[in-house]
Amino acid sequence: MKFNLLKGKKVWPIIFFLIFVLFFLDIFYFFFTPILSHRDTPVVYSLWPGTSYWKSANQLHSRGLLSRPSYWLALGFLEGNLKNLKAGDYQISPGVTTPHQLLSQMLVGKGVLYSVTIPEGWTFAQMKEAISKNPYLKHMENASTDILSRLNLIIKFKYPEGYFFPETYYFVRWTPEEKVYEKAYQTMEEKINTAWLARAPDLPYNxxxxxxxxxxxxxxxxxxxxxxxxxxxxxxxxxxxxxxxxxxxxxxxxxxxxxxxxxxxxxxxxxxxxxxxxxxxxxxxxxxxxxxxxxxxxxxxxxxxxxxxxxxxxxxxxxxxxxxxxxxxxxxxxxxxx
Known part of the structure; x- marks a missing residue:
């Protein structure tokens, strides 16, 4: 009887160790196994602004994209990033995207990119209309207010025409629309400054x-x-x-x-x-x-x-x-x- 008791005491640590190893392997398998390993088409998960870490776990679980939401929550606690998820649309690619990759993308805001194209020769009014109608941008309230005062842009001139560079601008969903204006203005400023320094001599411009x-x-x-x-x-x-x-x-x-x-x-x-x-x-x-x-x-x-x-x-x-x-x-x- 004494022998069996001693033998049992020696076995329990091994059992606990094996349980720990299996648990660790299960976590590792969860985080580093592609979410859609058996699907043919990508899935886009929309993380809306203000969505909590807990709610995101439940949403992913309800869509069959997270088998163990508790693991997802645990990783967030360990990294201390429960409040740092960035809103956006995130693509889950078959056989590629793992839960760990998805979480990493959400933490840095590396979501699906959308775009708005401002063609060369457009007027500022046309640019403004295209941006206001883009469904993936977060639009400013009180659209009747002057655009420049709402953007707080330090523009040297009193009017916007000509001072935004025509280009295709990329952004993640729910990016504030003023970011597009700011980028277009900064790009034009960089372009004109560079070109001005390399201008031909004896031009009549003031x-x-x-x-x-x-x-x-x-x-x-x-x-x-x-x-x-x-x-x-x-x-x-x-x-x-x-x-x-x-x-x-x-x-x-x-x-x-x-x-x-x-x-x-x-x-x-x-x-x-x-x-x-x-x-x-x-x-x-x-x-x-x-x-x-x-x-x-x-x-x-x-x-x-x-x-x-x-x-x-x-x-x-x-x-x-x-x-x-x-x-x-x-x-x-x-x-x-x-």
Whole structure:
């Protein structure tokens, strides 16, 4: 009897040790085995803003994505990250994503990326509309409030047109929309600063604001990469000679909602600060969000004697040095006279 008791005392530590090992292996297996090892399609789990760590465990368990939510909670306690989960959509890939990987992604906010695209040549109003309609961004309250004051952006100028870089911006779900504005503004600031430092010598610009204005005119005048420095040269030539720029896109911008899809003679006589048939010099602001290509062209214009250009109808333009040459080009390409 005594022998059996002693023998039992020696066995229990082994049993406890084996239980501990099995428990440890079970935890290891749980955390490092792919969640969807037997599924064919990915699953996206949406972690809504304000979701607690405990609630996320229950949600994942109810969807069959966590077999042991208590293990998930235990890891959170051990790492002290119960309140640090980042809202977003998280993709669980078959045969790849483990519970440990999923938790790591949630802690750093490495979720599914969505995007909003701001095309080159769009106006700020178009950019604002696209951002406001994006379903994956967190939109600001009181949309009628001035966008710049709500963003707290330190902008050197009084208007937003031209100061946000056209680009595709990526973000995780529920990112505040002001982050897109901030990124677009910072990107444009970096682009214009870099381009300004590398500008050609002896340009007539007084500041970067004028560069953006000319770049926006170039952006609207031609989509041809090779033509943009030439258009820049023509604009600067006309400014130097104190000629009216007579840029239709600028007139259209000034008309705003009064533009009906085709410029008329009455439109060209309508008084706005952007009617360059009536006002010499540059318009008061950019008229769109220019591309870096147009910014570069404004700062590296081709030295040309041309003062005029007219559309050929195929996306390219005919450039002319004299009014007589220009009238001939108009007759050929617009009036179809030989």
């Amino acid at each position: 500041n970067q604001e004028e560069v953006l204005i000319v770049a926006s005119l170039i952006e609207k005048e031609t989509a041809q990469h090779d033509e943009r420095p030439l258009v820049a040269g023509v604009i600067l030539n006309r400014l130097k000679k104190r000629m009216y720029l007579q840029i239709d896109a600028c007139v259209i911008y000034g008309l705003q909602d009064n533009y009906r899809g085709k410029l008329t003679k009455e439109d060209l006589k309508t008084e706005t600060a952007y009617n360059l048939y009536l006002h010499k010099g540059l318009p008061p602001t950019p008229i769109c969000l220019p591309s870096f290509d147009s910014i570069h062209a404004a700062l590296h214009p081709i030295q040309t004697e041309s003062l005029f250009y007219v559309s050929r109808g195929d996306g390219t333009h005919q450039f002319s040095k004299t009014l007589k040459e220009h009238q001939t080009a108009i007759n050929k390409y617009l009036r179809h006279k030989t």
